[in-house]
Amino acid sequence: MSEGNIFILTLSIFAGIAEVIHYYIDGMAREAFLPTCRRYSSLYKHAKLVDYHIKSAIPSSVDLTVYMQDGTSFPVDINVPQNTVFNSKDGKPWITTRNVTIEKGTYTYKVPVAQKEAVAEVELGTYTSHDIIITLGDLPADRKYVEGSMVLTIDGEAWTLVDTFAYSGPGDRVYKVELDSTLQPYLVFGDGQFGRKPTIGSQIKGQYYLTYGSSGNIPSNQFDKVPEVMSDVTSGLSITNTIAATGGSDYEDFDTLKEHIPLSIKTLGVAITKEDYEAIAMLIDGVDKAYCNYICGKYVEVYITPDGGSEASTELINNVKQRMESSKVLTTRVSVYSTHAAKIYLSATITGKKSFKSIDISNQVKKALLDAYNYQSSGINKSVRQSDLYALMDNQPMVDFLTITELYLLPYPIAININSQNTEEIVSVPALNITYFKMISFNTATPETDYENCYIQTVIEDGNAFYRIFTNKNVSGNALYTGQYGKPINVSLYKSKFTMTINLPVENANYENGTVYQLTTQPMGSNGRLVDLIPHNYNIPVISSDNITLTINEVV
Numbered sequence: 001m002s003e004g005n006i007f008i009l010t011l012s013i014f015a016g017i018a019e020v021i022h023y024y025i026d027g028m029a030r031e032a033f034l035p036t037c038r039r040y041s042s043l044y045k046h047a048k049l050v051d052y053h054i055k056s057a058i059p060s061s062v063d064l065t066v067y068m069q070d071g072t073s074f075p076v077d078i079n080v081p082q083n084t085v086f087n088s089k090d091g092k093p094w095i096t097t098r099n100v101t102i103e104k105g106t107y108t109y110k111v112p113v114a115q116k117e118a119v120a121e122v123e124l125g126t127y128t129s130h131d132i133i134i135t136l137g138d139l140p141a142d143r144k145y146v147e148g149s150m151v152l153t154i155d156g157e158a159w160t161l162v163d164t165f166a167y168s169g170p171g172d173r174v175y176k177v178e179l180d181s182t183l184q185p186y187l188v189f190g191d192g193q194f195g196r197k198p199t200i201g202s203q204i205k206g207q208y209y210l211t212y213g214s215s216g217n218i219p220s221n222q223f224d225k226v227p228e229v230m231s232d233v234t235s236g237l238s239i240t241n242t243i244a245a246t247g248g249s250d251y252e253d254f255d256t257l258k259e260h261i262p263l264s265i266k267t268l269g270v271a272i273t274k275e276d277y278e279a280i281a282m283l284i285d286g287v288d289k290a291y292c293n294y295i296c297g298k299y300v301e302v303y304i305t306p307d308g309g310s311e312a313s314t315e316l317i318n319n320v321k322q323r324m325e326s327s328k329v330l331t332t333r334v335s336v337y338s339t340h341a342a343k344i345y346l347s348a349t350i351t352g353k354k355s356f357k358s359i360d361i362s363n364q365v366k367k368a369l370l371d372a373y374n375y376q377s378s379g380i381n382k383s384v385r386q387s388d389l390y391a392l393m394d395n396q397p398m399v400d401f402l403t404i405t406e407l408y409l410l411p412y413p414i415a416i417n418i419n420s421q422n423t424e425e426i427v428s429v430p431a432l433n434i435t436y437f438k439m440i441s442f443n444t445a446t447p448e449t450d451y452e453n454c455y456i457q458t459v460i461e462d463g464n465a466f467y468r469i470f471t472n473k474n475v476s477g478n479a480l481y482t483g484q485y486g487k488p489i490n491v492s493l494y495k496s497k498f499t500m501t502i503n504l505p506v507e508n509a510n511y512e513n514g515t516v517y518q519l520t521t522q523p524m525g526s527n528g529r530l531v532d533l534i535p536h537n538y539n540i541p542v543i544s545s546d547n548i549t550l551t552i553n554e555v556v
Contacts, residue, residue, distance in 0.1 A: 044181050044257075051164050053164065053178070058146070059116040060216030061114040061246070062245035064240070065110060067109075068508075073104070074109070076104050076233060076234055079233075080096055093116075095114060107460075108505060108511075113315075118208075121205050122137070122206065123205055128200065134187045136186070143213075144250060149208045153204075160173060162175070166194065169195075170190075170194075213249055218245045220242055222241055224238070226239055238506075244309070246312070249285075249286065270327055275292075290302060291538055300333070302336045303336075306338075311339070338427070340411075344542065345408050346406070346547065347404070347548075348402050348403065349551040350362075350402040350550055355555075360398060362550050369393070374542055381535055386525055406525070407524060409533045416517070430505035430506075434500055450522070453521075456502070457469075457514065457515070457516050458515045459514070467483050
């Protein structure tokens with residue numbers, strides 16, 4: 001039958017219509033399920049279906065290090081009130097999150113700050129009907145509403161901010177700040193059964209905070225201006241952020257929602273199992289990754305990595321701690337710590353494919369390694385396997401074959417309380433600043449599981465600053481070595497030999513006298529001897545360009 005036949009044409013038209021209809025039916029079916037949906041609007045509806053509160057922007061936070069420019073101790077107590085404003089070099093305002101007293105006689109002090117600015121009480125509108133939508137008005141284009149910061153009054157009466165009306169009664173003065181499908185914040189009140197309805201004609205006023213969100217995740221050393229509330233007390237003060245500011249994020253995006261919605265349903269805010277603690281921690285504002293060390297259910301250690309990588313600030317650690325205390329079983333003791341970077345040191349000899357230059361081969365391999373082992377892509381306690389490294393580097397288009405000649409880790413040295421039976425990290429002191437480390441050897445019959453600890457005590461005597469190295473946690477008896485800051489030292493322990501250089505935490509600033517740091521060394525792989533490494537102390541294995549040594553053989 002000819003294709004020009006009227007019956008064939010009619011049948012083709014209906015077939016085409018049916019195909020288009022089925023395309024839309026398939027699309028609707030796909031959007032109806034959380035795991036398969038592809039549109040933010042669909043994900044938004046899924047969130048509302050299970051009463052999930054879509055979070056607004058989260059401010060970045062960091063601990064500022066305060067010290068005297070001449071390296072001496074603080075001559076007087078310095079009180080830094082909550083909401084004291086600091087300004088970073090890019091002009092963003094940061095405020096202290098609690099009252100801080102910098103104690104006389106100490107050498108450095110951490111001041112917790114968050115990137116946010118207060119909006120004074122403003123009129124948000126009149127409650128003219130129960131269907132009215134009250135927004136926060138026109139917010140600056142580069143700033144966003146801070147999640148959970150709204151303080152609301154209606155006709156002079158304070159109302160309480162909640163995430164859900166599920167636990168509210170008809171007379172409870174509660175409200176929510178939600179985001180619409182275009183990510184604009186607006187107020188939501190109860191329906192008279194779950195939460196009280198405001199009276200028609202009521203005047204609504206509110207005050208809240210604004211933040212730059214993810215733009216507040218700035219690198220280290222971005223602060224240098226001391227507020228007058230501190231400089232008026234004593235001169236000669238300096239401040240900086242020794243680590244990057246992290247934890248800042250914008251309104252929850254598609255990928256974040258897809259991860260968080262199932263976690264919220266899974267736990268319902270109650271922590272019982274190891275997985276519950278990890279899920280609840282990951283739902284907390286500013287947390288990217290979480291790992292739980294679950295000790296018989298009676299003692300739980302939660303390790304967190306903030307959004308944006310790097311280390312968690314004391315502000316974020318305290319927020320997670322408070323949330324865990326409200327979610328845990330009464331008899332469980334919970335501690336929260338930041339994860340740290342376990343530095344990967346890698347040396348390899350690479351033969352490139354024909355006609356490729358050594359610099360191009362080196363850049364391609366380094367980029368692959370940096371992409372695979374950074375704070376975002378790596379995981380807490382992730383194994384560093386030589387087989388994975390071989391596969392990663394050998395699969396690069398410019399690489400023909402290679403040999404890994406050295407591979408070892410430097411776990412993060414943690415400050416500890418030598419009087420405690422447990423190795424609990426002290427977070428109030430500066431980090432030990434190891435600027436150079438070279439593993440020489442590690443003698444062991446069990447390289448996959450073995451490790452060795454040494455203990456570094458910082459000392460200030462007669463105005464001189466130095467450190468001592470011990471093999472016992474109590475740092476008693478004679479020190480094995482005595483070292484000077486900024487100078488390399490060769491260390492030979494029972495199993496391991498290495499060379500390192502320790503610098504001051506900040507130029508001209510001293511460590512606290514008597515602080516003890518635990519440094520862990522692990523076996524190394526060399527000359528084809530395969531050793532898979534697992535970071536100690538719940539670290540994240542990361543690699544930097546400075547710690548990659550490549551010998552490239554060009555083939556002409």
